[in-house]
Amino acid sequence: MTITLNGEPFELDQPVSVTDLLAKLEIDPRRVAIEHNLTILKRHTFTTVVIGEGDTLEIVNAVGGG
Amino acid sequence: MTDTSFVIAGRTFQSRLIVGTGKYPSHQVMRDCHAASGADMVTVAVRRVNISDRSRESLLDYVDTNRIFILPNTAGCYTAEEAIRTARLGREAGLSNWVKLEVIGDERTLFPDNEALIEATRILVSEGFVVLPYTNDDPVACRKLEEAGASAVMPLGAPIGSGLGIQNANNLRIIREFAKVPVIVDAGVGTASDAALAMELGADGVLMNTAIAGAQYPVQMAEAMRHAVVAGRLAFLAGRIPKKMYATASSPVEGLVGR
Numbered sequence: 001m002t003i004t005l006n007g008e009p010f011e012l013d014q015p016v017s018v019t020d021l022l023a024k025l026e027i028d029p030r031r032v033a034i035e036h037n038l039t040i041l042k043r044h045t046f047t048t049v050v051i052g053e054g055d056t057l058e059i060v061n062a063v064g065g066g
Numbered sequence: 067m068t069d070t071s072f073v074i075a076g077r078t079f080q081s082r083l084i085v086g087t088g089k090y091p092s093h094q095v096m097r098d099c100h101a102a103s104g105a106d107m108v109t110v111a112v113r114r115v116n117i118s119d120r121s122r123e124s125l126l127d128y129v130d131t132n133r134i135f136i137l138p139n140t141a142g143c144y145t146a147e148e149a150i151r152t153a154r155l156g157r158e159a160g161l162s163n164w165v166k167l168e169v170i171g172d173e174r175t176l177f178p179d180n181e182a183l184i185e186a187t188r189i190l191v192s193e194g195f196v197v198l199p200y201t202n203d204d205p206v207a208c209r210k211l212e213e214a215g216a217s218a219v220m221p222l223g224a225p226i227g228s229g230l231g232i233q234n235a236n237n238l239r240i241i242r243e244f245a246k247v248p249v250i251v252d253a254g255v256g257t258a259s260d261a262a263l264a265m266e267l268g269a270d271g272v273l274m275n276t277a278i279a280g281a282q283y284p285v286q287m288a289e290a291m292r293h294a295v296v297a298g299r300l301a302f303l304a305g306r307i308p309k310k311m312y313a314t315a316s317s318p319v320e321g322l323v324g325r
Contacts, residue, residue, distance in 0.1 A: 006114040025117060031124060032115060033159035035151075040158050058114065060155050062125055064096070065111025065141050066086030066226070066253075066275025 001053040015053070018046040022059075032061045067303050072271060074248050075164070075196040075217040077135070081105045082265070083295040084137070084250065086275025090284060093128040099278050100134060102288035107135040109166050109273070111142070112156045137198070139166040144179070146186035153190055164196040166220070166252075166273075176226045180207045184214050191215030200252050203237040205244050218247050220273060223264060224254025227276040231260035235267055242268035258287075258294035265298025266306070 003010050012021075018041065022029045034041045035058040041049055051057060072079045085105045090096035100108060108129060129136065138156030143149035146169055153165040169186055171179030178201050187197045191214065198218045199211050208219040221241055224230035231254060232238065242249045248270035255261050255274040264272045272295055281287035 006117055008117070010117070027115060028124075031126060031159065033112075033155040033157075035155065040154055043158070043160075058155075059117070060112050061115050061159060062110040062136070062138065062156075062161055063113045064086070064088035064090065064125055065139050066088045066109055066273075 003051055003054065004056045006057070006059060012051070015050045018049050018051065021051055021057075022046070025059075027059065032059050034059050069299065069303060072248070074198070079106050079135070079271075081107075081292070081295070082271040082299060083261070083291055084109065084271055084273040085278055085288070085291075086273075087111075087125055087129065088275050089279040091279075093123060093125065095284055096279070097128045097130075098285045099288040100129065102285045102292065103278065104292045106133055107137055109137045109139050109275070110161065112138050112140070112152050112159065112161070135164075136161050137164055137166050138162055139200075140168045141166075142170070143168060144170050146182040146189070149182075149186045150189055153186075153195060154193075157195070162196075163194060164198065164217075165190060167197050167199040177222075178202055180204070180210075183207075184210050187211055187214040187216050198250070203234045203241065205237060205240045208241045208245055208249075212245060212247055216247060218250055218270075219245055220250045220252035222253040223251045223260065224256075226253040227280075228254055229256030229277060229280075230254055231256050232263050232267070235263065238264065238269065239267045242270075255291075258290040261291050261294040262298035262301070265295055266301050268302055271295075 001012050072082050081104045083105045084107045085103050086109045138161040140149040140152040149169045157163050169179045169182040170176050183199050187199050190197050196217045199216050200220045201207050203221040211219050223232045250271040250273050251264035251269045252273040255277045261272045278284050278288045
């Protein structure tokens with residue numbers, strides 16, 4: 001199945017929870033915010049929200065800026 | 067004459083200098099600059115995580131968050147919607163419910179879109195954000211932002227990253243005179259005298275990134291800026307002498323030898 005991850009197509013074998021996807025991507029969940037199909041996810045829902053076919057995900061973090 | 071504390075939305079800061087986290091030669095240099103500047107608030111941007119390259123270290127590993135308050139920005143946003151979305155993401159990322167709100171109206175100058183900025187301020191304030199909008203050096207825009215609930219106003223000294231210094235000193239002075247919230251001169255500082263001038267005009271603080279990060283020796287410039295902000299603030303409090311067209315002798319005019 002294909003999702004759109006940060007604007008790019010991304011392949012997944014099967015639907016996964018946000019927590020599992022972050023683990024697969026080696027991203028520390030404490031330092032990111034996630035928008036799932038244009039809805040910002042509360043951190044405590046990362047374990048329960050499941051990413052499925054065609055979903056759009058934005059994963060952001062802090063970077064250098066002025 | 068003793069100074070008052072630098073307080074924004076009930077939070078007290080030790081330093082009136084706020085610095086950025088962008089464009090430094092390295093994270094280590096950035097950390098050293100933060101220390102040399104004495105700043106206890108730094109700005110960060112909110113951007114997509116690089117999925118393909120996770121090897122890069124996190125910026126936040128190099129910010130002493132025990133001492134330094136993180137202020138996420140909405141840099142690069144061109145609509146109120148984009149800026150609001152970015153502010154919400156920054157808050158959810160655990161950075162802060164404070165936001166340096168930028169809604170840019172023009173790519174070449176990066177001047178703000180005041181109409182959208184005021185609208186975004188109103189909405190974010192209603193959602194519980196502490197909003198610090200980056201704005202034009204326009205006293206009317208600053209007043210409207212204050213009415214919309216901004217916790218400070220941040221007029222530009224000159225275009226972002228330009229290093230041109232304070233372009234309209236009189237406007238900044240008027241903004242300070244009118245505003246009931248802190249005034250932070252944000253953007254355009256090129257060197258220490260620019261920061262000192264901003265403070266001499268009565269600004270409550272100065273925010274800069276490129277002037278330090280882009281200097282030939284960033285750590286020395288960070289230290290210079292720390293001194294400039296302190297010096298400018300002291301000069302403002304001390305009350306400068308009036309400007310006059312002609313000379314007034316400092317030494318006695320009587321008792322000159324041979325007269």
